[in-house]
Amino acid sequence: MAWRAQPFVRERISALHAQGYRKVVLTGHSWGAWLTLLLGKNSAADALIVNAPNAFGNRTSPYTGRANPNFDFALSQFAPAMDDVSVPTVLILPDDTEWDPDPAARGAIAEKHFAHIGSPNLVIVRPPGFSGQMAGYLPFFDHAFDQCIAEFLDNPATRPCPLPPIANDDFRSILDLKQVADADKKRVESGEDLVGKKFGVYALDAVLRRYNYVSTTQRRFDRRTAP
Numbered sequence: 001m002a003w004r005a006q007p008f009v010r011e012r013i014s015a016l017h018a019q020g021y022r023k024v025v026l027t028g029h030s031w032g033a034w035l036t037l038l039l040g041k042n043s044a045a046d047a048l049i050v051n052a053p054n055a056f057g058n059r060t061s062p063y064t065g066r067a068n069p070n071f072d073f074a075l076s077q078f079a080p081a082m083d084d085v086s087v088p089t090v091l092i093l094p095d096d097t098e099w100d101p102d103p104a105a106r107g108a109i110a111e112k113h114f115a116h117i118g119s120p121n122l123v124i125v126r127p128p129g130f131s132g133q134m135a136g137y138l139p140f141f142d143h144a145f146d147q148c149i150a151e152f153l154d155n156p157a158t159r160p161c162p163l164p165p166i167a168n169d170d171f172r173s174i175l176d177l178k179q180v181a182d183a184d185k186k187r188v189e190s191g192e193d194l195v196g197k198k199f200g201v202y203a204l205d206a207v208l209r210r211y212n213y214v215s216t217t218q219r220r221f222d223r224r225t226a227p
Contacts, residue, residue: 005035013044023047025153030054030099030133040085047088047153051136053081058099075101082113088120088156090149094135095126120156122149128163129175138202143172191216 009026016024027049028036034055036048056073060066091110093103100106107125114121124145127135135141148161166180167173177183188194194213201209210222 006039009039010043017044025049037081038084040087045087047156049090051092052094052133054099072101075105078106079109082110086117086119090122090152092136093125095131096133099133120158122152122161124161140172140175144175
């Protein structure tokens with residue numbers, strides 16, 4: 001299916017350039033990310049954003065409940081797919097035991113490939129504080145990496161992406177307790193500390209969860225479908 005989708009995507013990239021767009025970035029997630037890899041050569045795309053590429057399914061088959069016999073292809077076929085990539089690329093490989101056989105190994109394959117062809121790249125492997133194939137969808141990920149990715153697309157150059165500093169006015173800046181000095185001393189130890197506070201919970205589904213702590217023993221749950 002990915003191979004059959006290539007001609008259409010190539011035509012769209014060329015059409016956008018013909019319309020006068022200065023730069024066209026091709027991006028995809030999971031299956032779409034694998035297609036993006038296949039289109040990384042001999043296309044008019046100026047850069048790629050490849051998020052958690054996978055075209056072979058997760059570790060356990062949802063149909064049989066057994067091990068997916070194709071799961072390891074996401075690793076064994078990754079190097080051949082990378083061989084088609086010759087433009088500046090952002091590659092995101094979250095810590096993901098269910099959909100990625102080995103994020104570190106795939107990251108190493110990508111870095112070796114980019115070094116060999118001398119192509120600018122931004123390889124984000126197992127970013128701290130993130131896990132799961134959908135990690136890139138969280139507002140935390142956007143806060144942590146949006147500026148770094150945007151700067152790369154404007155001026156492609158191989159560089160690290162350091163985490164932003166902690167900001168008291170932005171909860172998204174804390175991704176790991178290790179970022180917080182004396183974190184153990186700041187833990188909530190009593191329900192009294194939560195009374196009167198409201199919390200929004202970000203999850204990887206279509207539900208926005210809001211919790212309202214009305215007393216030390218009662219938490220009100222507001223379930224809403226996200227737009």
